[in-house]
Every structure is written in C-alpha cells, then in structure tokens.
Amino acid sequence: MSVKSCEKREKSMVEMTVEVSAADFEAAVEKAYRKQRGKINMPGFRPGKAPRKMIESMYGPEVFYEEAVNIALPDAYMNAVKEQELDVVGYPEVELLEVGKEGFSFKATVAVYPEVTLGQYKGLEAPKAEVKVMAADVNARLKEMAERNSRMVSVDRAVKKGDTANIDFEGFLEGKPFDGGKGENYDLAIGSGSFVPGFEDQIIGMKAEEEKDIDITFPEDYTPELAGKAVVFKVKVHEVKEKEVPALDDEFAKDVSEFDTLKDLKADLKKKITEERQKDADRAFEDALMEQVAANITADVPDAMVEGQARQFLENFKMQIAQQGIPYDQYMKMTGMDEQKLLEDAKEPALRQVRLDLALAAIIKAENIEVSDEEVEAEFKKLADQYGMDLEMVKKYLQADQVKDQVTTQKAVAVVVDSAVATKPEKKDEEKKPARKSSKKAEEAEGEEKKPARKSAKKAEETEGEEKKPARKSTKKAAEKKEDEESAESK
Numbered sequence: 001m002s003v004k005s006c007e008k009r010e011k012s013m014v015e016m017t018v019e020v021s022a023a024d025f026e027a028a029v030e031k032a033y034r035k036q037r038g039k040i041n042m043p044g045f046r047p048g049k050a051p052r053k054m055i056e057s058m059y060g061p062e063v064f065y066e067e068a069v070n071i072a073l074p075d076a077y078m079n080a081v082k083e084q085e086l087d088v089v090g091y092p093e094v095e096l097l098e099v100g101k102e103g104f105s106f107k108a109t110v111a112v113y114p115e116v117t118l119g120q121y122k123g124l125e126a127p128k129a130e131v132k133v134m135a136a137d138v139n140a141r142l143k144e145m146a147e148r149n150s151r152m153v154s155v156d157r158a159v160k161k162g163d164t165a166n167i168d169f170e171g172f173l174e175g176k177p178f179d180g181g182k183g184e185n186y187d188l189a190i191g192s193g194s195f196v197p198g199f200e201d202q203i204i205g206m207k208a209e210e211e212k213d214i215d216i217t218f219p220e221d222y223t224p225e226l227a228g229k230a231v232v233f234k235v236k237v238h239e240v241k242e243k244e245v246p247a248l249d250d251e252f253a254k255d256v257s258e259f260d261t262l263k264d265l266k267a268d269l270k271k272k273i274t275e276e277r278q279k280d281a282d283r284a285f286e287d288a289l290m291e292q293v294a295a296n297i298t299a300d301v302p303d304a305m306v307e308g309q310a311r312q313f314l315e316n317f318k319m320q321i322a323q324q325g326i327p328y329d330q331y332m333k334m335t336g337m338d339e340q341k342l343l344e345d346a347k348e349p350a351l352r353q354v355r356l357d358l359a360l361a362a363i364i365k366a367e368n369i370e371v372s373d374e375e376v377e378a379e380f381k382k383l384a385d386q387y388g389m390d391l392e393m394v395k396k397y398l399q400a401d402q403v404k405d406q407v408t409t410q411k412a413v414a415v416v417v418d419s420a421v422a423t424k425p426e427k428k429d430e431e432k433k434p435a436r437k438s439s440k441k442a443e444e445a446e447g448e449e450k451k452p453a454r455k456s457a458k459k460a461e462e463t464e465g466e467e468k469k470p471a472r473k474s475t476k477k478a479a480e481k482k483e484d485e486e487s488a489e490s491k
Contacts, residue, residue: 001076004105006084012114012302014088017097017107018080020072025103032067065099077108087113090304111302116362119296121416126288128422129281133273141269142248145256152241158207159240161191165203166239171216172232181231185238196222199233211236221336286413289420294355297362301354309350310343317342363412371407379403 001024004017020028033052042050042058056063073094081088092110099105152164159165165188171181190200202214214233218226246252253265318328332339363369380403384391 001079003080003083006080009109010300012112012300013109014084014086014112015107015109016080016084017105018076019105020076020103022101022103024072024076025068025101028068028072029064031071032064036064036067061101065104069096069099069104072104073106076106080108081110086110089113089302090308111304114299114301114305114358116358117298118359118362118366119293119298121293121296121359121363122419123421124289124292124416124419125421125423126285126292127425128285129425131274131277131281133270133277137273138266138269141273142266146245146248146252147243149252149256150243150245153244155240155242156208157240158205159190159203159237161204162243163190164188164241164243165190165206165237166241167203168236168238170234172234173226173229178226178231181233187241203235203237206235206237208237208239285420285422286417289416290356290359290413291352293359293363293416294352297355297359299355299358301351301358305354306347306350307343309354310346313346313350314339314342360409360412363415364408367412367415369408369411369415371404371411375407376400376404379407 001021002019004019006014006016009015030052033055037050037052037055038048040050040055040059041047042054045054052064077092077094089111092108095107095109097105097107155163167186167188168184169182169186171178173181188195188200188203190203192200194200196216196218198216199214202212206212212235214235215230216233217230218228220228222228246255248262250261253259253262257265257268259265259268321328321331331337380394380398381391383389383398383403384394387394
C-alpha cells in the first residue's frame with residue numbers, strides 16, 4: 001500500500017488516493033478464491049475442489065477481483081489513515097479507480113477532526129436569576145402532594161367531569177363490531193381525552209348500571225379503516241368514582257413525611273424548592289456561558305460530525321419512546337412523523353452540540369486538564385449515592401473511561417463558570433412598570449407569609465388554597481389553629 005496523494009478539502013474533509021501493490025492484491029485474490037470456490041461448479045470437480053487456474057480460465061481472471069478488493073481495501077484504507085496521522089470522524093466515501101493484475105487504486109474522501117481555535121472562554125458574562133420561593137410555591141407543591149395521595153371513592157350519583165367511570169363498551173360499524181372497539185371493566189377518566197373525541201362527553205350524566213348507545217364519528221386523521229366513519233358504542237356504567245383529596249393539616253404531614261406538623265413540612269418543602277431552583281439557576285447560567293464559548297470558537301465543522309450527532313439524538317429519542325412501552329414504528333405511524341424529517345430538524349441542535357464538544361475538548365487541551373484515579377473513584381461513589389445503587393453495580397454498568405471523560409468535562413466547564421460574572425436578568429416589560437399595588441398585594445408578592453395575626457374563620461379556611469377539611473373539628477377551632485400556625489410562620 002502506498003498513499004499517492006492526500007489533500008485537504010472544505011469542511012475538514014480529506015481526499016486520499018491510495019494504491020495497493022500487485023503482491024498485496026494477489027494475496028487478496030487467493031483469499032477470495034478460497035472463500036468462494038465452494039460456490040463455483042466446475043465439470044469433473046466436486047464443489048470446492050476446482051483449482052483456481054481452471055476457474056479463472058473458464059470465467060476470466062477477474063472472477064475474484066470484486067471479492068479481493070473487498071478484502072484488501074479496508075486494511076489499505078486504515079493503513080493509509082495511520083500513515084497520514086488522520087483523526088477521522090465517520091465513514092469514508094470510496095471510489096475504485098483502477099483494478100487489474102498489477103493491483104488496484106482507490107480514492108477515499110473522509111471527514112477529519114477539525115482544527116479548533118478557542119475564542120474567549122474566561123471572564124464571560126451571563127444573566128443569573130435570583131432564587132425566590134413564595135408561599136404560593138410551597139402551597140402548590142403541597143397540593144401536588146395531596147393529589148398524589150388522593151384516592152378514588154365510589155359515589156352514588158351521575159358521572160361528571162373529573163370522575164372516573166368503570167365501563168363496558170363495544171363499538172359497532174354498520175351494525176358489526178370492529179377490532180379494538182371493545183373493553184370490559186375499563187376505568188375511564190372523564191375529561192382525560194384518552195378516548196375518541198365526543199365519547200367521554202356522552203358518558204357525563206350516566207349513573208351506575210345505566211346503559212346507553214353513544215354515536216361517534218371518528219376524525220378524518222384516524223386509522224384508515226375508521227377515519228371519518230360513524231359508529232355506535234354500546235356502553236354500560238358499572239361504577240362512578242370521584243377523587244378524594246386529603247385535607248392539608250398535621251395529620252396529612254404525618255402521613256406523607258417524617259414531620260409531625262404541617263408547618264415543619266412547609267419549611268422542608270421551601271428548603272427543597274429553593275435548592276431545586278438554585279440548581280436550575282446554576283444550570284441556566286452555565287448553559288448561557290457554554291453557549292457563548294461554543295459560538296466563540298473557530299472551526300470548520302464537517303457534516304459527518306453533525307449528521308452523527310443528529311443520529312445520536314434520534315437514537316436517544318427511540319430509547320425514550322421504548323421506555324414508555326410504545327414500539328417506535330407504531331409511534332411514528334400514530335403521530336404521522338417522518339424519520340428523515342426528525343433527522344433534518346435535529347441538525348441545528350446537533351451542530352450546537354458538536355461545537356460545544358469541540359470547545360470543551362479545546363479547553364481541556366489549553367488548560368492541560370487531567371483527572372486522577374482518585375477523582376474517578378470519587379465520581380463513582382457520587383453516582384452510586386445519587387442513584388441509590390451499590391458501588392460495584394455502578395462500576396459494572398459504567399466504564400472507568402466514561403466516568404473519567406465526564407469528570408474531565410466537568411473540570412473544563414468549571415474553568416468557564418468559575419471565571420464568569422453573573423449579571424442580573426433583564427426585567428420583562430410588565431416588571432419594569434412602577435409597583436403600584438396595595439399593601440395586601442405587596443405582601444402577597446413578597447410571599448414571605450407576612451399575614452395578619454387574626455382573620456375570620458372563613459378567611460382562615462380559604463388561606464393556603466386548601467380544600468375544606470372534614471368536620472372532625474369545629475370551624476372555629478380549625479380557624480384558630482390555622483391562624484396560630486400562620487402567625488408563627490410570619491415571625
């Protein structure tokens with residue numbers, strides 16, 4: 001093998017012309033003969049026993065050339081890449097130029113890792129949000145917890161929106177049942193939109209043990225066999241259930257947490273929300289900085305790197321779909337999405353990711369960043385704690401090189417973040433207006449629970465967005481207890 005030429009092209013492409021010698025090609029032809037002789041029939045010879053010269057005399061000397069080229073070319077290409085010290089990315093485009101008894105030649109065009117020139121990556125500025133947690137934020141989180149701890153209870157009334165109806169149903173098209181149109185003891189959340197439009201609305205008003213025929217016309221974009229078709233569903237309601245949300249009180253706090261009082265639970269939630277938002281603010285600050293770093297580099301990014309990253313995005317998307325229990329092909333058919341369109345849409349974010357990766361690699365090189373075995377081990381332990389897994393199990397699923405690369409990248413990002421300056425985010429138009437509001441509104445906006453020490457029983461029940469509690473305590477006592485708690489929180 002010899003490289004006759006090696007020239008750079010646009011977008012970090014390299015074009016090589018490579019020649020394979022007669023001796024190397026002859027060795028490949030012999031391998032091709034041994035590989036294919038069992039498939040060639042020659043009169044007077046058992047399969048696989050015909051001499052090479054006899055086969056070549058009958059079919060021509062070129063009979064084994066194609067297979068021989070396939071055998072010899074990969075090694076020749078890899079040796080050429082090594083000789084030219086090319087850092088290739090992706091697969092080459094190969095064009096066969098000449099082939100004969102004297103050997104063969106080919107042209108390989110391949111993308112190589114681009115030369116990267118760093119722009120400014122230290123002393124950058126980016127906005128960073130100030131973290132505030134209002135009382136309303138805590139109350140919203142409490143409501144979410146209450147929703148998660150709610151239960152469905154059977155009720156003796158007609159179905160209304162928000163209920164769950166246990167039903168039997170069977171669909172008929174022109175008087176005949178159709179595939180996929182039947183279900184028994186199915187819990188249907190009314191208002192969820194999980195059934196064909198119009199179906200759930202017609203369940204509203206039905207009672208347990210009531211039967212009804214429901215007329216439905218399928219949408220035009222439904223499956224071809226049912227699209228635009230008018231059908232009849234025979235429906236029977238077995239049970240009507242409504243959501244019972246627990247009251248937000250000390251008993252609730254004891255049930256859902258390690259705390260004995262609602263006040264302590266609120267304090268813990270406020271702390272957690274603050275930590276979450278701080279992490280989000282830090283991440284947004286970091287992302288804004290790294291976006292600048294990526295934009296500041298000079299690099300002739302090859303298309304192969306962008307296309308490879310776009311395909312990686314697509315594979316990640318397929319994994320997400322699979323984790324939801326939906327076959328990828330079925331999902332694409334249901335949504336009418338096209339894979340080529342997905343890949344095309346992914347190219348812009350893929351380019352940003354590639355530029356970021358190139359920038360990080362350049363920073364690692366410029367800063368001479370290294371990672372010790374101790375740092376890798378510490379990262380393994382951190383990951384084990386984070387995911388609640390055994391350390392050895394984490395090491396089984398993650399290779400040390402992967403973790404080392406991760407730590408190296410973290411150090412590169414830290415170089416940028418630690419030297420950066422955080423600025424105040426620009427206020428939105430509505431925030432720029434003079435804050436003309438009543439003292440009550442001002443207190444609500446601050447959110448730090450500066451509430452009146454006394455309020456009526458009605459106001460106390462409405463505070464915190466809580467639903468009315470069961471009458472296990474008098475309204476007056478419940479109000480007084482709630483007032484005392486809120487007064488204590490405001491101090």
